[in-house]
Amino acid sequence: MPRRVVRRTRSSITPETQAQIPIKVKINGVEYSHTVEPRLLLVHYIRDLVGLTGTHVGCDTSHCGACTVLVKGLWGDDWLAVKSCTVLAAQVDGKEVLTIEGLAKNGELHPLQRAFWENHGLQCGFCTPGMIMAALGLLLRNPNPTREEIKWGISGNLCRCTGYVNIIKSIEAAAKEMREKGVTV
Amino acid sequence: MYPRKFEYIAPNRVEDVLRLLRKYRDEAKILAGGHSLLPMMKLRIIGPNVLIDLKNLRDKLAYIRDSGRVVRLGALTTHAEIEQSNTLRRDIPLLPEVASLIGDMQVRNLGTVGGSLAHCDPAGDWAVAMLALDSSVAIQGERRRVIPISRFLKGPFTTALRPTELLTEITIPKPPKGHGWSWKKFERKAGDFATVNVAAVVIPDRRGTVKKASIAVGAVSPVAYRASAAEIMLRGKRPDSELLRRAAEAAAEPASPISDLRGSAEYKKWLTTVMVKRALEEALNRAGISVEVSKHA
Numbered sequence: 001m002p003r004r005v006v007r008r009t010r011s012s013i014t015p016e017t018q019a020q021i022p023i024k025v026k027i028n029g030v031e032y033s034h035t036v037e038p039r040l041l042l043v044h045y046i047r048d049l050v051g052l053t054g055t056h057v058g059c060d061t062s063h064c065g066a067c068t069v070l071v072k073g074l075w076g077d078d079w080l081a082v083k084s085c086t087v088l089a090a091q092v093d094g095k096e097v098l099t100i101e102g103l104a105k106n107g108e109l110h111p112l113q114r115a116f117w118e119n120h121g122l123q124c125g126f127c128t129p130g131m132i133m134a135a136l137g138l139l140l141r142n143p144n145p146t147r148e149e150i151k152w153g154i155s156g157n158l159c160r161c162t163g164y165v166n167i168i169k170s171i172e173a174a175a176k177e178m179r180e181k182g183v184t185v
Numbered sequence: 186m187y188p189r190k191f192e193y194i195a196p197n198r199v200e201d202v203l204r205l206l207r208k209y210r211d212e213a214k215i216l217a218g219g220h221s222l223l224p225m226m227k228l229r230i231i232g233p234n235v236l237i238d239l240k241n242l243r244d245k246l247a248y249i250r251d252s253g254r255v256v257r258l259g260a261l262t263t264h265a266e267i268e269q270s271n272t273l274r275r276d277i278p279l280l281p282e283v284a285s286l287i288g289d290m291q292v293r294n295l296g297t298v299g300g301s302l303a304h305c306d307p308a309g310d311w312a313v314a315m316l317a318l319d320s321s322v323a324i325q326g327e328r329r330r331v332i333p334i335s336r337f338l339k340g341p342f343t344t345a346l347r348p349t350e351l352l353t354e355i356t357i358p359k360p361p362k363g364h365g366w367s368w369k370k371f372e373r374k375a376g377d378f379a380t381v382n383v384a385a386v387v388i389p390d391r392r393g394t395v396k397k398a399s400i401a402v403g404a405v406s407p408v409a410y411r412a413s414a415a416e417i418m419l420r421g422k423r424p425d426s427e428l429l430r431r432a433a434e435a436a437a438e439p440a441s442p443i444s445d446l447r448g449s450a451e452y453k454k455w456l457t458t459v460m461v462k463r464a465l466e467e468a469l470n471r472a473g474i475s476v477e478v479s480k481h482a
């Protein structure tokens with residue numbers, strides 16, 4: 001990357017562009033509206049303004065996947081796993097977001113959450129929300145992945161504890177249950 | 186990490202994007218998938234005053250269109266869409282293969298082919314693939330111009346785009362049925378940028394010799410390049426392993442890698458010959474041309 005800092009020139013900005021923008025985002029089925037600075041990152045929006053702290057910040061440089069959430073409507077109509085530290089809150093204005101808090105329904109864990117629990121898919125748990133959301137993004141696209149496809153699917157998510165073996169087992173178990181019971185998000 | 190303050194707009198029409206680019210020029214940056222731009226803004230390597238988000242132009246600028254002898258890709262087509270395209274798997278299988286090895290699933294979900302070409306990272310993957318396929322790009326400014334990719338890529342992070350122009354489309358001629366292809370991306374770990382990346386396309390003739398070979402090399406020079414000397418060596422030949430070795434050396438000749446965390450310059454130069462050789466072997470094999478082991482090898 002070029003080590004060049006662009007010096008700020010005197011700006012010719014007129015009210016056409018916005019320094020504060022009103023955004024409406026549906027997160028886990030609930031509508032939120034806030035006025036935010038365009039530079040606010042989605043992960044900070046979710047954690048600091050909406051108050052959902054299940055989505056974690058690990059590296060803050062798009063590498064670890066701890067901040068993974070699903071977004072719908074940004075690029076097409078499918079749920080897509082994205083790294084929320086590398087998305088602006090402004091980009092998801094008018095769109096839907098799903099975080100780890102949105103998975104359990106009526107007090108019942110989502111099959112992915114239960115599979116991680118039952119297969120020891122976590123130790124410290126820091127990577128887990130991002131890992132589960134990435135796994136969900138993968139399974140929505142490919143409900144019956146091979147072990148190799150699972151490994152590739154979560155290659156953007158780092159875990160410092162488990163060594164991944166039990167994470168992969170968990171995802172395999174959840175995929176099976178989701179297929180059998182027809183569970184999606 | 187926060188980017189510097191900036192103002193934001195997400196126009197609904199291409200004309201509005203162009204008008205805003207003319208108004209703000211160097212002060213503004215286009216936001217496509219954001220997966221090169223936002224990391225740089227967070228690290229404060231760049232700090233545009235205005236961000237023009239293309240998110241509302243998906244209808245117009247994201248498509249994979251089969252136009253007979255060519256395939257057209259809208260600039261906003263994502264890596265993931267290319268990875269999953271049946272049209273491309275059938276007609277230009279090199280492209281889905283390249284897409285599938287970019288970054289990770291989350292990066293591929295948002296990153297776009299146009300953004301990658303416009304960004305022109307010397308280690309980026311699309312420039313290499315598009316060079317090998319003789320693609321061209323459509324650029325929209327006050328008027329529209331179409332130029333070959335080789336004239337679009339100018340240097341590290343530098344393209345033929347003017348500050349007032351938008352990259353709108355990439356046109357890729359379909360290689361003939363029965364062509365051989367290969368994508369060799371050497372990465373230290375899953376999801377990393379390439380240490381060296383090589384694309385090869387081999388078109389056989391009916392006698393089982395090479396009618397045309399295209400070889401493009403990335404990550405080991407300021408901008409991706411075509412290994413023309415090696416291509417000429419292979420033309421009209423039924424290569425043996427000795428010729429492949431010499432062609433691979435010729436292909437690495439223009440490389441001027443820098444020593445960095447991915448390896449020393451010397452290592453990368455050597456690695457380039459290895460990867461070109463493997464790419465050629467695979468592409469020839471897929472083209473149905475068998476490589477004889479020569480006595481010297």
Ligand SMILES: Cc1cc2nc3c(=O)[nH]c(=O)nc-3n(C[C@H](O)[C@H](O)[C@H](O)COP(=O)(O)OP(=O)(O)OC[C@H]3O[C@@H](n4cnc5c(N)ncnc54)[C@H](O)[C@@H]3O)c2cc1C
Nearest residue numbers: 215217218219220221222288296297300301303309310352
């Ligand atoms: C963790 C990680 C891993 C990655 N790994 C790889 C990899 O292995 N291989 C690889 O090739 N890339 C990799 N990338 C980069 C990724 O492919 C980016 O998506 C891509 O380089 C930029 O595309 P974008 O749509 O995100 O563009 P943006 O980041 O939005 O834009 C990039 C630049 O291009 C300009 N721009 C974008 N679209 C246009 C347009 N239509 N017209 C004119 N200018 C435009 C922007 O103004 C900006 O300057 C990685 C990125 C990350 C974060």
Ligand code: FES
Nearest residue numbers: 058059060065085
């Ligand atoms: S915090 Fe690590 S990828 Fe977002």
Ligand code: FES
Nearest residue numbers: 123125159160161
């Ligand atoms: S369980 Fe600790 S980082 Fe994954």
